[in-house]
Structures are given as structure tokens and as C-alpha cells.
Amino acid sequence: MAEKVVLTDSGIEIRKLYTKADLASPSEEEVPGTFPYTRGVHAGMYRDKPWTMRQYAGFSTAEESNERYHFLLKNGVTGLSVAFDLPTQIGYDSDDQMARGEVGKVGVAIDSIEDMERLFKGIRLEEVSTSMTINASGFILLAFYIALAKTTRG
8 A cells, every 4th residue: 555645735745754865965945044044044943042932922001011021031031022002903003092992901002113112122132032913014013123123233
């Protein structure tokens, strides 16, 4: 009976056994840590660099969330995952009538690059992995983050 062929979601065959012969001479595209990063972004991957431990956090004001981020980083977290409030997630400014009662309730309110500066004050962005769970206004917040990173790097 023929063995069942197992494929990844991308249609790549997963063999039952891999040997040293499979590593004989990988092309440059197949080497971890090299462009186009098809085998991962780090040469040794997670043998050399442990997984990032992130805490999903953000509430009330940028200052209060910043205080929490500093606490988390001092206590072993190696990355931050920003929780935004509902008005920020759907693109409303905190002072918009539609945002009434929701500002800073279940996430941090970010309306400007100044808010982003307060959110990450004293945090070395080049040393901390950051993720942001957001959809509709994600491009705006990413632009704030990039602008902040460009103005704070040494």
C-alpha cells in the first residue's frame, strides 16, 4: 500500500524522514537568516534566540499603560503587545461623540504621535519586540510607531 502524501497548506510535501543528504547544499534562499527569509529571520532560529514572551496590555491613558509596560519589562517580559481601546481600533479620536464612554476602557487611547511618545517613553524600541493587535486604523498607528522609532534612535 502506498504511503499517504502529506502536504503543508502551501502544498509543500512533508516527508516521513529527513536525512543529512537533505542538507547537502541548500541554495541561498534556503538558508535561515538570509533574504528572502523563507527559512526564518534568524540564522540559528529558536535554538539561538528564544521565543519572545509578550504580555498583551494597555488601558486608560498612554502614561498609565507606559507605567505597566515598564513593570512588565522589569519582570521578564521580552516584548510588548499593545491593547488599544475601541475608539482607537475603529479610528475615532477620543473626543469624538461616538467614542463617549469607551475611551481607555478596555485598551489604551492613542489619538496622536504625542500619545505614542508617551506610550513608549523610556522604552528602547530597538531592544523590545512590539506587536499591535489592530485592524481598521492599523496603518495610522504603524505610521506613528515608525515615526517615533525614527526620532528616538541614536
